Every structure is written in C-alpha cells, then in structure tokens.
Amino acid sequence: MTDTVPMTDEMRELLHSEAVSITADLVSIDSTNTGDPATTGDGETRVCRRIAEYLDEVGIPSELVESVPGRGSLFARVDGSDPAAGGLVVHGHVDVVPAVAEDWSVPPFAGEIHDGWLYGRGTVDMKNMIGMMLAVVRHYRREGIVPRRPLLLAFFADEEAAGTMGARWVVRERPDIFDGMTHALSEVGGWSVPVAGRRLYPIAVAEKGVAWARVSAKGAAAHASRPTSDNAVAAIAG
Template sequence: MSTSSAADPVALLQDLIRINTVNPPGNEIACVQYVVDRLSHRDDLDIKILGPTPDRASLIVRFPGRGIAPPLLLHGHSDVVPVTGQEWLHPPFDGKLVDGEIWGRGSTDMKGGLAMMLTSLARLHEAGERPPGDVVLAMVADEEHGSLAGARWLVREHPELFAGIRYAIGEEGGAGIELGGRRFHPIVVAEKRACWYRVTLRGPGGHASRLAPPGTPMEQLGRLLTALSGVRLPRHQGPAAYRMLTELSAELPPPLRDAVLAVRDDTDDRHPAGLPMAQALQIDSLLRNTVNPTVVRTSDKINVVPAEITVDLDGRILPGDHTREEFLSELHALIGPELSAELSMELLVEGLQVAQERIEEPEFGGFYETLAGITRKADPGAVPLPMMSPASTDAGFFAQLGIRCYGWLPMKVPAGSEYRTLLHSANERIPVEALEFGTDCLTALLREYR
C-alpha cells in the first residue's frame, strides 16, 4: 500500500484500484478495511462498518462540522464490474500511472470519485478547517449488481444514520455529453431506475441431427430478439429532460441548437435527426423507457436442440410516476401477444419496488446553484448542465429518505475525449488533471455549502 499523504488523490486511487472488488462476488470489505486504516489517526470520526454479510460491507463515516448547516451526504460505491473478455493495454488492477493517466477498473466508476471525496475531506482537515455541517461519507457495496447488499439495505435497515441530511452528492452515472465542441459539466438531477427481467423460453428439444419441430425455444429466441432490436418504446418527456434540452440548446450553434429543440418539441416522436449518433441515442433514451437483451443462456452442447433458453433483459424506467406495470405493458405490446403468451418473465431487480417509492421532481434551488457556481468558477470555459441520466445509481435509494440527490463529480477533460465512454469498458482510465479538478471542486463545496 501507498505511504503517501492522505491528501493525495492519485496514490489513493491507485491503491483502491489494486483492491479487486469485482462484483460478483464484491468482497467490498477489503476496501472498507483499507479506508478505515487510513482514517485510524483521527479520533474525531464516527466510523461504522455495516452490511448483510461480513464480506459485503459498507462504510459510514461522519466527519464533524461546525454546526451551521445540515449534514451533507457524500456517497459512492466500492464495487466494480468485471473485466472478463476485455483486452486492456495495461493490467486492469495494477493502477498504473501512464502519461498522466491512471489506468484501471474503477478509475472513473467510481473509485476515482471516492478518491476525490476522501481527499477533499483530508485537505480540509489538514488545513485545520471544518465544513459548515457534518459530512457523512457512505462508501457502499453492491451498486453494480442492484444495491441489494448496499444502499438499498442501508436505507431500509439503518435510516437513522442519514437523519437530518438534506442534500447528497454521488456519481453522475456516465451522464456526460459532448456536442458542438463545448465542454459540459453534468449535474445529474434525475435518473432512470433499473428494472431487470429474466425471460424463459420453453418448447420441444431433442437431438440436433434431426429436423427441429416448430416452436422450439431457439425459434422463440429469434422472434424475441428481432422484436427487441432497433425499436423504441413510447415517448414520455418529463420536466427534467425538458429543462436539460432547453439549456443544452442555448449553448449550441444554430444547426445543433435546432436539432436539440426539434427533439424537445417533437410531437410526432420521430428519430432524432441532425445529431451525432451517440448523442442522438443518449438523448432519445431520456425520453422513453428502454429495454435491451443482454445475456442468453442455454445448453453448451452443439448436438442438442435446447428445450429451455433464458434471456436477461436490462430495462430502465423513467423517473416520476412511471411504473413497472406501464413498462411491462409497453414491453408486451412490442413483443406481441402470441410470443408474450409463450414466455415467462421473472423480475430480477427493480430499483424502487413499491408505488410510493418515487424520486421527487428535481430541485433547482440554492444548493444546485452552488454546484453550478463552483463549476463555472473552476472552469470558466465550460458549461454546467442539468442532466438526466439514462442509468441508475444509489441516489434513488437515498432519495427515499427525503434527501435531494445530485450526481456531481466534475472532471475537466478535453471536449471530444473518450474518458466518459469507458465506464464498464476496457482501458478505463482517468487523467490526473481530471482527478485533481474534481477534488478541488469537492473541497470548495465542503467549504461553501449551506
């Protein structure tokens, strides 16, 4: 482990990357123990290690403030996604510093964010300062696999740890956008929630040397994948998406500005035109529920016609009043009644599971303006942008406690760079400059928030 200063985000991130917390299985307790060791020199902290099992632990640390503001929550997850099947230029768990970039799984999602948070708190302490109010740092488990052992468990089993907190800062969920050569700093004010299903297809199987009978699971699979490929569920534009598109269009030159406004005001629900493909798909995903087949499981024998196939579907439901029942109705309409009757569906994960669990509409008050102001001051040539994220994070669970959650971990990277697109991909990395920039912004927030 590194012996560097507690206020050095680079060495801290390198150490965190070297702790393998691929989920599954997670083993987040290793990260927890490492951070607790780094904090052991301080006797003013309230430290709690909690989890449904010893190896799936989350860390809750309360840093004392001056008592002139409510507590503030900083939350981030210590688990990371697998690297199986990916080809990396540098080993994904070595945390190498190469040409001013820190390479490794979790460098941006989101051990880099945890390094920013921990370092900003350390810098305040080293300067002899305290934040306006207590700061609760939640380093949680299991975000990458539905949060069952992490934020969801904490909110339901230990809500008292978050009493009195009004605002929270967490990850942006890869919600950055690049258009018109401008640098935008996302401030996520709304996000979708996960709704994952396992579809089971059953039918006649047998020896693959013979002609297959009608209605095999393979035949059903072909029909299912065809129905779900290159199609869109119905449009539902909410207030968060409307404001995002309005503010985005105001910062763009005329051709792109007109294209974004056309998407915002399109009552005919046409495919977005006049935008680069990546941005068109991202924006379109914010205007509707989405579903993608991601995992197919069946026999591994080439000479067997399988009698059963399962397909995992990654569904994402819009925030607000949109329900799982609405999503299922749209999905079955897409699949068609005949195929829908032949398959069975098992709910694997839903981000929020009961009707009353809804994230409130975004709040654009003083705290949001503080985030935007810090961003403008730190990077005058860029634009802070209220964003809705097509992904889901732990913010949805903390919001159930009445906490206003914002995804805000600013990174100063060149317009058009690929860093934000590398989440869950090979060669994930973060520039040292971006890590320092985010740490400086968070340190400013810890001094200024009210």
C-alpha cells in the first residue's frame, strides 16, 4: 500500500467523469433548506443515504446521524498509514438554499449538462465538492492508496441556516465522531488571484470572527464642513 501511484490518463478521465456524474446525481435530490424546520423536508437525509451507497460500493462503511428525522449528516472514516498522525476532517454540506424554478432556464434539481456545463442548485455550493470527495476516495480504494493521515469524511446537514441541526448538533451530541481529528478542510479555496504579475492561491485560516475594541482619541471639536488638524474622529479613522 502507498499514498501515491502514477496517475494515468485513464485514471484522470475516470475521476473526472465520476465527479461530474456523482455531482449531477446529488443535485437531482432536492435537499432545500428553507431555514424553517417546519418547511424543510428530508432531502438532507436522502442525499446522505445516496452518498452512503457510493461509499459502500468501494467498501467504506459510514454512519448516518439525524438531529431530527430527515435532517441527516453522514460520517465515514478512512484509515491512514500513520496512526499517530493527526486526523484530517474533509467535510461538506448536503443542504442547498431554495431555488424558484420559474427563475431558472433549466430545472434547478435535474442536474442537467448543457454545452459541457453542469446546471442545478448545489453545483457550486457545494455538491460539486462532495462529488470530488467521493470520486477521490473511490479512486483511493480501487488503486489501494492509503493516505498518511486518517481521514474523516463528513457530510453535514443545515449549513445554510447556521448549522443548528447539523454541525452544531453533532459536535454537542456526538463528539466521539471526531476522536483523533486535528485538522479540517472544506469549501472556499482553489481559485487564484493575480498579484504583482504572479498567481496567488489564498488560504483561509479563519472566517467571520468578532473582535471588540474600545478606541479613544482626543482632539478639537469641529463640524465636518470645517475640519481641524487635530480632529479626534480623523485620528481614529487613520
């Protein structure tokens, strides 16, 4: 067993086609999260059950947990070659925001491909990454590839509405699922921005935090139309 094998053109084509077909399949399952538990259906659990089938095909067991019936999250572990290495959580979310069919030129939950593009709610946020995750881990199993770190594949419900019924519930009720995990990787990344003539791939290490601060400055009082050289507001803004 090894963590690398030569990548052939045939393997690349299979990875690509599997990622696309799996994504299209998952898009066709309407897992709309309205943000209201009374109107959000069981699509999240149905997506998780379909993901479980893809994992089961290559011999990877998984566990479905539900905060309430229909609001499912799925977890699967992949052993690493170095048991002492901190585990890596690779995670995505199975819910999508609502889509009004009349506003779409294609059915939002059909997963149709037109002119080489896959259309539908969730193709970008984020059933596409789930499709890639599954294609890669299925490739690992077929080729006998063992990652160095243990992996936890996590597919959460309710990301689009604060995670209350998904990640937050799982962390509170089933913290054992994350035993041995030290790092996590998910969406947002992979695109580049040009900086000073070079290509920069940004890496996010935190998001949406809150930091409170009290700032004081002294200066002469003045009206905005009559600025002074020692205006306190200007000093703070600077």
